[in-house]
Amino acid sequence: MAVVADPSELLDCLRANPVFAELKPWAIEELLDGALLRTVQAGGAIVRQGDAADHFGVIFSGRAKMVQVTAEGHQVLLRYLMAGQEFGLLAVLPEHAYPVTIEAVEECQVLCWSGPVLADAFVRHPQVALNALRIMVLRNQELQARYRELVTDRVEQRLARALVRLATIAGAPDEQGTRIALPLSREDLAEMIGTTLYTVSRTLSQWEQAGLVATGRERIVVCATAELEQLAGASEPLPVSCVAPCALVEMLSAARAASAQTARH
Amino acid sequence: MAVVADPSELLDCLRANPVFAELKPWAIEELLDGALLRTVQAGGAIVRQGDAADHFGVIFSGRAKMVQVTAEGHQVLLRYLMAGQEFGLLAVLPEHAYPVTIEAVEECQVLCWSGPVLADAFVRHPQVALNALRIMVLRNQELQARYRELVTDRVEQRLARALVRLATIAGAPDEQGTRIALPLSREDLAEMIGTTLYTVSRTLSQWEQAGLVATGRERIVVCATAELEQLAGASEPLPVSCVAPCALVEMLSAARAASAQTARH
DNA sequence: CGAGTTGTTGAAATGACTCAATGTTAGTGG
DNA sequence: CCACTAACATTGAGTCATTTCAACAACTCG
Numbered sequence: 270m271a272v273v274a275d276p277s278e279l280l281d282c283l284r285a286n287p288v289f290a291e292l293k294p295w296a297i298e299e300l301l302d303g304a305l306l307r308t309v310q311a312g313g314a315i316v317r318q319g320d321a322a323d324h325f326g327v328i329f330s331g332r333a334k335m336v337q338v339t340a341e342g343h344q345v346l347l348r349y350l351m352a353g354q355e356f357g358l359l360a361v362l363p364e365h366a367y368p369v370t371i372e373a374v375e376e377c378q379v380l381c382w383s384g385p386v387l388a389d390a391f392v393r394h395p396q397v398a399l400n401a402l403r404i405m406v407l408r409n410q411e412l413q414a415r416y417r418e419l420v421t422d423r424v425e426q427r428l429a430r431a432l433v434r435l436a437t438i439a440g441a442p443d444e445q446g447t448r449i450a451l452p453l454s455r456e457d458l459a460e461m462i463g464t465t466l467y468t469v470s471r472t473l474s475q476w477e478q479a480g481l482v483a484t485g486r487e488r489i490v491v492c493a494t495a496e497l498e499q500l501a502g503a504s505e506p507l508p509v510s511c512v513a514p515c516a517l518v519e520m521l522s523a524a525r526a527a528s529a530q531t532a533r534h
Numbered sequence: 535m536a537v538v539a540d541p542s543e544l545l546d547c548l549r550a551n552p553v554f555a556e557l558k559p560w561a562i563e564e565l566l567d568g569a570l571l572r573t574v575q576a577g578g579a580i581v582r583q584g585d586a587a588d589h590f591g592v593i594f595s596g597r598a599k600m601v602q603v604t605a606e607g608h609q610v611l612l613r614y615l616m617a618g619q620e621f622g623l624l625a626v627l628p629e630h631a632y633p634v635t636i637e638a639v640e641e642c643q644v645l646c647w648s649g650p651v652l653a654d655a656f657v658r659h660p661q662v663a664l665n666a667l668r669i670m671v672l673r674n675q676e677l678q679a680r681y682r683e684l685v686t687d688r689v690e691q692r693l694a695r696a697l698v699r700l701a702t703i704a705g706a707p708d709e710q711g712t713r714i715a716l717p718l719s720r721e722d723l724a725e726m727i728g729t730t731l732y733t734v735s736r737t738l739s740q741w742e743q744a745g746l747v748a749t750g751r752e753r754i755v756v757c758a759t760a761e762l763e764q765l766a767g768a769s770e771p772l773p774v775s776c777v778a779p780c781a782l783v784e785m786l787s788a789a790r791a792a793s794a795q796t797a798r799h
Numbered sequence: 800c801g802a803g804t805t806g807t808t809g810a811a812a813t814g815a816c817t818c819a820a821t822g823t824t825a826g827t828g829g
Numbered sequence: 830c831c832a833c834t835a836a837c838a839t840t841g842a843g844t845c846a847t848t849t850c851a852a853c854a855a856c857t858c859g
Contacts, residue, residue, distance in 0.1 A: 341686070345685050361664075399626075409674050466806085688815095719836090719838085720839095731838085732839085804857075808854100812847105812850095813847090814845105818843085819842095828834105
């Protein structure tokens with residue numbers, strides 16, 4: 270399973286990540302030297318809420334979810350991390366704790382840099398710092414939009430929008446429409462949009478009867494994107510921060526799916 | 535009213551802002567040269583949602599609120615901007631639109647830099663870029679926390695927490711406890727925590743009867759901080775991003791209050 | 800096959816919203 | 830100084846979306 274990663278694939282991964290955009294190839298190679306490739310089993314924690322934020326990382330393979338838990342044990346899903354997405358920019362600031370837990374949904378390979386190494390990269394390659402700022406600004410925009418949605422929109426609208434977004438960033442063509450290529454339980458969706466798994470289940474059942482979606486165990490196919498978009502209501506186009514890495518995600522996951530198949534048989 | 539600002543006060547304002555932290559005095563002066571001081575009347579828009587994001591700014595005097603409006607006209611208050619706080623870091627990225635409207639609550643004086651000038655500042659003073667990144671990272675943390683609260687906590691808890699926070703950042707000693715030195719209507723509070731003014735009014739009435747707070751028209755005094763904190767439940771300490779500029783806010787507003795008084799009489 | 804997820808659905812409870820009527824306070828101008 | 834106005838605040842009653850609880854069905858995996 271845990272195949273040693275191909276160095277050129279690692280380079281591709283960084284090259285396509287917004288953090289390393291506009292960097293000369295030699296600079297990326299240099300940065301890669303400072304990185305550590307860590308493998309985390311499915312269900313394991315890539316970073317743990319409350320721990321000292323000492324590492325910055327990029328997901329090289331696998332999927333993970335970023336969650337925040339409350340003192341009472343309630344859980345909120347902030348976002349999904351897929352291959353090519355970064356986390357822990359916080360690590361440049363000394364003396365901070367991770368505000369979230371990142372949990373591997375499936376086995377993940379993660380490229381890691383320690384805080385000081387990242388800080389050094391910022392100094393040696395100012396472009397990296399600018400890229401980081403861009404990412405944070407865009408991510409902030411996205412969060413603000415979700416915050417507003419949570420206040421102003423009903424569960425139905427939020428669920429519709431979540432499905433449309435997921436179909437966009439993790440959609441795979443399917444006979445009935447666009448399949449969301451992510452093992453999504455009702456509970457995952459509920460945590461994503463801030464509701465309960467029961468309400469999600471009910472709403473999906475309704476939509477299934479109306480022919481808008483087709484569902485199964487941890488599987489959702491969007492059949493009528495246009496109708497769902499209408500249910501979601503008018504909304505600004507998705508900020509680029511999520512969209513950008515996705516071309517990469519497609520690329521990498523397709524490549525790895527192929528190699529995994531050959532390896533398995 | 536619109537007194538020409540004292541240059542040394544402007545310098546103080548920048549010096550205390552996290553964006554310009556760790557900069558040499560000459561560098562701050564240089565940056566100040568590139569700025570434009572704009573006055574916006576109470577009720578006017580400092581930036582308008584949807585407009586091209588071409589300016590970065592720092593509030594020099596007055597208070598403003600950052601809101602996001604939906605297509606249906608619903609409004610969400612994202613945060614209050616007080617003297618010393620910045621906005622529009624987005625302007626370094628070309629081709630973006632403001633995702634929010636910033637509305638002056640009272641007459642505001644705003645220091646503005648155009649996008650290119652800000653970008654230039656980033657190049658000439660890498661520290662500024664790092665500071666900007668720090669701010670965005672911390673602000674992102676704060677938003678994540680508020681997002682989680684919105685999902686997991688009841689209105690009562692959120693209101694209690696909002697009052698405790700407001701008392702911390704804008705509290706003034708009072709005979710009955712800590713007065714929040716901000717003209718806060720029930721509606722403002724409601725938009726802050728994502729509820730309606732009616733629910734806020736009811737909850738405050740209840741608390742007033744229990745002796746936890748004392749209220750008046752746009753005036754709230756926190757009498758029993760400990761009890762409110764308990765109602766708010768366990769919560770991580772407030773991220774520094776808000777706290778940092780507050781000492782400055784106190785300083786400046788006190789200074790200006792004094793000078794305004796002498797000017798008026 | 801059996802055990803443990805994962806999903807469905809009904810009924811009851813409820814927190815919060817909406818609407819509408821009414822009271823209160825701070826300014827304004829005569 | 831007072832009446833007038835507009836903004837702000839309170840309160841009750843009715844409604845609704847969503848949650849909660851509980852029981853059951855369906856699927857997966859060892």
